[in-house]
Amino acid sequence: MNKIKFILNVSLAAVMLLLMDPRSFYGLGFHEWAGLIIGLFFLLHKALNWTWIKKVTMGFIKRCPRRARLNYVLDVLLLVGMFLMIFSGIAIAKTIDFSWLNLGGSHMFWRVMHTSSSYITLALFGIHLGLHWKWVVQRFNFKKDKKWQKKLAS
Amino acid sequence: MAKKIGIIIINLGIVIWGIIGFNHLNYWERSVRIFHVNSEQNFRPGFDPGRSSFDERSSRNRTNRTKSIAQQSADVVQRNRESLRERNFEDRGHGRRGFHSRQKIQLRNVVWFLAVFCLFTVGTIYTDKIRTFRKKEK
Incomplete structure (x- = not known):
């Protein structure tokens, strides 16, 4: 399970970075489709950590340690950031037709919203990774431990 | 000891690279731009x-x-x-x-975003370490 989580997280970070510049990878088409798909992957990331979310939500005020609370607030901010990013992206989409949604507001407003929310969300992603760095290091140690166990067994 | 010094040098490099990327992308300006506009502008x-x-x-x-x-x-x-x-x-x-005439994959800006991402990550890791160290001292 941890391996799946790790691969998902690494690919999420990599795709997020590629999406930061719409001209960089395979152009706007890739940017818009991958932007929509990353939203689904983000939800999958949340679903994989559902036990933790449930636990912290239940005891947010009284029982939770400060660090878990900080992580929770950061996760909520990330969720809001992702929502704004995808929603504003839908409003300014060019290769996918979302005109039937009639979102209103000026094009420039949504554009600025899209840029700002993505910049803020990327920063929050960095902080999120920093706070979970021990988990990342543990994933590498886990591999080492397995090799060590195999050596011991042989 | 040599390993620790090496890690510190790498992290310092990441921080400097991140700060350059931050300035290069006008990161702060673009991040707070949304707070200066209204929907009808x-x-x-x-x-x-x-x-x-x-x-x-x-x-x-x-x-x-x-x-x-x-x-x-x-x-x-x-x-x-x-x-x-x-x-x-x-x-x-x-x-x-x-957008449509692009044929080459160019990752120049993505590298700057990676730098900023790493800057935030490294910054958080060290802030967290300092906080834990202070807590232990108390």
């Missing part, structure tokens, strides 16, 4: 948010009176040419092309 060139629509209209009428139509259209053509030339120059300078 149109971002016309020369648009002054403090000016009322009446003032704007009256000033436009005044300009219309002073300039002849021919003069105005000549100005517009000239402005368009200049902006097009500037855009072409900029595109060539940065190696950019339009």
Whole structure:
């Protein structure tokens, strides 16, 4: 399970970075489709950590340690950031037709919203990774431990 | 010890790289831009948010009176040419092309974003370490 989580997280970070510049990878088409798909992957990331979310939500005020609370607030901010990013992206989409949604507001407003929310969300992603760095290091140690166990067994 | 020094040097490099990327992308300015706009703002060139629509209209009428139509259209053509030339120059300078004409994969800006991402990650890791260290001391 941890391996799946790790691969998902690494690919999420990599795709997020590629999406930061719409001209960089395979152009706007890739940017818009991958932007929509990353939203689904983000939800999958949340679903994989559902036990933790449930636990912290239940005891947010009284029982939770400060660090878990900080992580929770950061996760909520990330969720809001992702929502704004995808929603504003839908409003300014060019290769996918979302005109039937009639979102209103000026094009420039949504554009600025899209840029700002993505910049803020990327920063929050960095902080999120920093706070979970021990988990990342543990994933590498886990591999080492397995090799060590195999050596011991042989 | 040598390993620790190596890690510190790498992290310092990441921080410097991140700060350069942060400035290069105008990260702060672009991040807080959303807090300075409202949903109906149109971002016309020369648009002054403090000016009322009446003032704007009256000033436009005044300009219309002073300039002849021919003069105005000549100005517009000239402005368009200049902006097009500037855009072409900029595109060539940065190696950019339009969205649809892109054939090469260019990751130059992505590298700057990676730098900023790493800056935030490293910053958080060390802030967390300092916080834990202080907690242990207490």
